[in-house]
Amino acid sequence: MCGIVGYIGPQIASQVLLDGLQKLEYRGYDSAGIATVFEGELHCVRAKGKLRNLYEKVQQEDVPARLGIGHTRWATHGKPEEYNAHPHRDSRDRLAVVQNGIIENYRELRQRLEANGHTFRSDTDTEVIPHLIAEYLTHLEGERGQDSNSLLEAVRQAVAELRGAFAIAVVSADYPDELIVARQQAPLVIGFGQGEFFCASDTPALIPYTRAVLSLENGELARLTATGVEVYSFKGDRLRKTPRTLNWNPVMVEKQGFKHYMLKEIYEQPGVVRACLEYYLWDQWHPESRVSPVNIGLSPDFYADVEQIQIVACGTSWHAGLVGKYLLEQLAQIPTTVQYASEFRYAPPPLTKYTLTIGVTQSGETADTLAALEMEQERRSQKGGPYRPQLLGITNRPESSLGHLVEQIINTHAGIEIGVAATKTFVGQLMAFYLLALDLAFVQQKIDPIRIGEIIGQLRQLPAQLELILESQERYIEALSHDFAETQDFIFLGRGINFPIALEGALKLKEISYIHAEGYPAGEMKHGPIALLDAKVPVVTIAMPGTVFEKVLSNAQEARARDARLIGVTPMEETEARHTFDDLLPVPEVDELLSPILTVIPLQLLAYHIAARRGLDVDQPRNLAKSVTVE
Numbered sequence: 001m002c003g004i005v006g007y008i009g010p011q012i013a014s015q016v017l018l019d020g021l022q023k024l025e026y027r028g029y030d031s032a033g034i035a036t037v038f039e040g041e042l043h044c045v046r047a048k049g050k051l052r053n054l055y056e057k058v059q060q061e062d063v064p065a066r067l068g069i070g071h072t073r074w075a076t077h078g079k080p081e082e083y084n085a086h087p088h089r090d091s092r093d094r095l096a097v098v099q100n101g102i103i104e105n106y107r108e109l110r111q112r113l114e115a116n117g118h119t120f121r122s123d124t125d126t127e128v129i130p131h132l133i134a135e136y137l138t139h140l141e142g143e144r145g146q147d148s149n150s151l152l153e154a155v156r157q158a159v160a161e162l163r164g165a166f167a168i169a170v171v172s173a174d175y176p177d178e179l180i181v182a183r184q185q186a187p188l189v190i191g192f193g194q195g196e197f198f199c200a201s202d203t204p205a206l207i208p209y210t211r212a213v214l215s216l217e218n219g220e221l222a223r224l225t226a227t228g229v230e231v232y233s234f235k236g237d238r239l240r241k242t243p244r245t246l247n248w249n250p251v252m253v254e255k256q257g258f259k260h261y262m263l264k265e266i267y268e269q270p271g272v273v274r275a276c277l278e279y280y281l282w283d284q285w286h287p288e289s290r291v292s293p294v295n296i297g298l299s300p301d302f303y304a305d306v307e308q309i310q311i312v313a314c315g316t317s318w319h320a321g322l323v324g325k326y327l328l329e330q331l332a333q334i335p336t337t338v339q340y341a342s343e344f345r346y347a348p349p350p351l352t353k354y355t356l357t358i359g360v361t362q363s364g365e366t367a368d369t370l371a372a373l374e375m376e377q378e379r380r381s382q383k384g385g386p387y388r389p390q391l392l393g394i395t396n397r398p399e400s401s402l403g404h405l406v407e408q409i410i411n412t413h414a415g416i417e418i419g420v421a422a423t424k425t426f427v428g429q430l431m432a433f434y435l436l437a438l439d440l441a442f443v444q445q446k447i448d449p450i451r452i453g454e455i456i457g458q459l460r461q462l463p464a465q466l467e468l469i470l471e472s473q474e475r476y477i478e479a480l481s482h483d484f485a486e487t488q489d490f491i492f493l494g495r496g497i498n499f500p501i502a503l504e505g506a507l508k509l510k511e512i513s514y515i516h517a518e519g520y521p522a523g524e525m526k527h528g529p530i531a532l533l534d535a536k537v538p539v540v541t542i543a544m545p546g547t548v549f550e551k552v553l554s555n556a557q558e559a560r561a562r563d564a565r566l567i568g569v570t571p572m573e574e575t576e577a578r579h580t581f582d583d584l585l586p587v588p589e590v591d592e593l594l595s596p597i598l599t600v601i602p603l604q605l606l607a608y609h610i611a612a613r614r615g616l617d618v619d620q621p622r623n624l625a626k627s628v629t630v631e
Contacts, residue, residue, distance in 0.1 A: 002086070002100040003027035003072040004188075005205050006169040008179045008224050009196020010066060014058055017070035018051070020198070020205035025051050026418050027100075027201060028074025029620050031085035034058065035096035035171060036065035042093055042173040046085040050620075067176060069169045071098035077106070078123030088127040090134035091119050094173045097133070099126040100201050101166030101186040109161065129168060132158040137172075151175040152223050155182060156236060159221065165367055167216075169199055182221035182234075187365050187401060190214045190222060190229055192243050197224040203246060204416055211246040215399060244399070260618045262419035262512070266604050269427045270466040273597065275413040276431040277460060285456070287449035293456055294439040296410050296432075303390065304443060306356045309336040312344050312372040313360035316422040316507065317429060320394075321360050322500035323596050324433035330593070331447060331455075332440035341368040345375055353386035359393050362417065362425035364400025373405055394432045396425050410436065419619045421511045423604050426504065430597055434459065458590065462597050465588040469601045473585060477602060480567075480583060481609035487538060490517035491564070492603070493525065494542040495552050501542055501596050505603030512621045513611040522548075522555035533562035540567045540585075540606070542599050543577055546592025553580050567606075569599045 003024030007016040017034045025032075032054040033046030043063045047053035051072060071086035078084035087096035103109070106125035109132060114120065118131040137154035144150075155170055165185030181188055181199045191198035191206035191213050198206050199222075206213060214229070216222060220239065222231045231239045258264035285293040292300070309328055311321035321338040328336045337349070341359070345368060359373045373391055380389035391406035398411045412428030438455065441447045484490075490509055494502030503519035510517050520529050522541065533539065539559040543552040553576060556566055560580070568581030571589040578584065585602035587595075611618050 002074050003201045003205070004069065004086075004098045004100050004167065004169050004199070005071075005201075006069045006098075006171075006179050006181060006199040006224070007196070008067045008177075008226060009193060011196065013065045013068035014063065016198070016209070017068050018055060018058060019208065020200055021051055021054075021070050021072045023204040023207075024201055025072050025620060026420050028072050030073045030075045030080030031082060032070070032072045033085045033087055033098075034068055034070040035087035035089070035098075036063055036068035037171050037173050037176045038063050038065035040173055040176065042089065042096055042171070044087055044089060044093075044096060046082050046087070048080060048082045048085065067171060067179060069096060069098045069171050069179070076102055077125040084122045084124050086126060088122060088124065088130050090130040091117075092134070095130050095134050095137070095170065096172075097126065097130040097168055097170050099129060099166055099168045100188075101184075102164045103128060103162050103166060104164040105162070125164075129158065129162070130170075132161060133170060146174065151178060152180055152221070152232070153236075155180045156221060156232070156234060159184065160234060167201065177225055179224040180221065181216065181224065183216040184218055184234075185367070185370075185401075188216045190216065190224065190243075192229065195226060197226075197229055199224065204418070207246065212243045213246055214241055214243040217404065218401075260419065260608070260612070262421055262423060262608055262618050265417055265419050265424045266601070266608065267470055268415065269424045269601065270463040270470070272412070272414045272424045272428050273431055273466060274463045276428065276435065277463075279411075279413055280435050281456060281459075285453070287453045289449075292439050292442045293452060294435045294442070296435050296439055298392075298408055298439065300443045302408060303356055303440060305354050306334060306390065306440070306444075307354040308352050309334050309356045309358060310349070311336065311338045311358045311360060312341040312369055312376075313338070314341050314366055314368055316426050316504060317360040317362060317366070317369075319500045319504040319507070320426055320429035320433065321358070322503070323430055323497060324358070324360075324437070326497045326500075327433050327437035327593075328440065331437040332444060333446045334440065334444075339372075341366070341372040345372040348375065348379070351380065351383060351387050355387075356390045356392060359391070359402060359406060360395075360429055361393075361402055362396045362412075362414075362422055362429070364393070364395040364397040364402035370401055370405060373402075377405075392436075394429055396428060420621055421508055421607075421618075423508075426600065427597060434594075455591070455593065458594050462590075462594065465590065465598060466601060469587055469598060473602055474605055477585065477605045478609045481606065481613045484515075484538065484610050485613050487515060487536070487610075489532065489537045490515055491525075491529070491532065491537060491539045491559070492517060492519040492542075493522040493539060493552070493555060493559075494519070495522045495548040495555075496546070497592065497596055498542040498544060498599055501599050501603065502540075504600060505540060505607070508604055508607035509610065512607055512618050513614060513616060514622070515610070522552050525555055526558060530558065530562065533559055533564045535563040535565070538565045538567060540569065540603065541581070543568055543570045543574075543580075544592050544595040544599060545571060545574065545589065546595075553577065556580050569602050
């Protein structure tokens with residue numbers, strides 16, 4: 001959940017570290033800090049709150065160090081105060097550590113270390129790590145003196161005692177020419193420059209400096225020096241690893257004239273849909289062809305015998321999974337369940353035969369989703385046969401932990417998403433489900449190929465329709481948002497395939513505006529939630545022509561009868577809807593099956609402009625982080 005960076009090389013370390021932390025601030029912004037080594041001393045600067053507070057403190061110090069580590073924090077253990085900020089140090093202030101993750105056995109380690117004379121200065125789980133390393137280092141130096149392997153070996157012995165998910169970076173004033181890093185169930189990437197080396201929780205921190213990167217695997221640690229990188233297993237075995245080259249560039253992570261990253265990423269959604277269509281659909285395809293129109297890289301043998309599907313995900317990805325369930329059941333006619341990964345891992349359903357398990361996570365690092373998939377893989381492997389594991393991942397980061405865990409990946413091709421509230425990655429996940437459902441339907445011959453061709457033809461029109469919504473609606477939605485600057489509650493309604501979009505619209509509003517919002521199936525309003533309605537509670541209803549259109553309009557009228565202000569997401573030329581709603585957020589008319597791609601856009605814009613109008617930090621909402629890598 002937190003962001004860590006490290007640097008060794010000829011540049012001034014503090015500037016490289018601060019720049020890297022700025023690129024990672026989406027991972028946490030409760031506090032930040034850096035530790036550098038210069039002239040035999042450890043220099044540590046920390047600050048509560050946003051990264052700008054740390055910038056101000058660092059400016060007051062002149063330490064031209066060439067080695068250092070940095071951290072931006074999302075608080076887990078301990079309040080977001082400066083004394084809990086990373087880096088954390090040992091009792092002698094000779095060694096510093098930054099961590100992303102959680103140490104589950106920190107209490108017993110802390111008790112043991114305190115009994116041995118170590119003094120703790122924070123409430124965090126992380127602080128046990130520098131004390132533990134320092135203790136091992138003292139023993140090693142007492143046995144053999146200070147040598148080139150002492151710090152590496154002390155870190156190796158210390159991480160062997162840690163239980164949990166973590167990635168750490170370590171520097172020591174007594175070892176001023178090396179930076180030690182280690183990974184266990186939390187992401188960590190090493191960057192290779194010209195006579196300089198980097199580490200970070202995520203690649204955006206490295207892009208301004210290098211595109212040659214190496215992702216550490218679980219149970220690996222590395223030593224970075226000015227002359228190179230050495231990678232070892234936790235057992236101490238030297239490993240041979242080959243860096244890969246990123247195809248990203250620094251421009252991809254800049255705002256490009258937009259006020260916020262979130263708004264920029266909303267506007268990038270037509271491009272995401274185009275990218276998915278270009279990557280995964282054949283240019284020329286005919287319904288009489290024996291080849292699937294979808295080329296997502298999955299062999300027909302992979303899911304030719306699939307009889308059931310289960311989807312595990314969290315947050316926005318869970319909402320994408322709900323749309324996926326509808327598509328997989330209606331197009332491929334395969335029974336599908338959607339589970340919260342955090343619940344699935346502790347109460348898994350009974351094993352079923354010939355079941356495809358799909359994990360959805362934009363970062364590929366969501367701890368609960370990865371744990372659920374690992375558990376499912378293990379229990380199915382033990383039983384085998386028709387219960388064998390068939391795992392598929394949907395992610396924006398195929399090089400992530402998810403990519404190493406599952407046998408097949410669908411890359412959503414959304415590009416780097418900096419805004420904490422997911423927008424374009426959600427649309428990318430929806431596209432992955434459309435393509436998967438069509439491919440499955442073709443392979444298993446569940447629907448007429450002519451119908452598949454019709455759907456593909458309409459998919460190809462979506463990018464232009466998305467652009468039309470953005471061009472025609474944003475100014476109106478911005479003006480409309482002024483009416484809700486003081487609103488305390490919102491209700492979002494949808495039915496069928498658009499019920500998950502109601503949930504997603506409510507979540508977006510909650511995440512960035514801090515307004516209480518709930519999404520409901522429109523038909524369920526009269527079974528309890530209607531009691532919430534009055535003139536102070538606006539109701540946003542998604543009403544797209546199709547199987548439930550008349551029902552949704554009827555449900556909206558029930559809300560109108562309770563004096564609620566009605567906002568309708570509905571086709572531009574829909575006469576009946578115009579007479580129903582007080583405010584319209586019109587979208588192009590489209591097949592109901594494809595409507596979620598369009599109906600989510602006005603809800604994203606509404607949430608964005610209400611939050612911006614309230615003067616809130618849209619890209620970094622309070623208490624949230626982009627990648628939830630802790631349980």
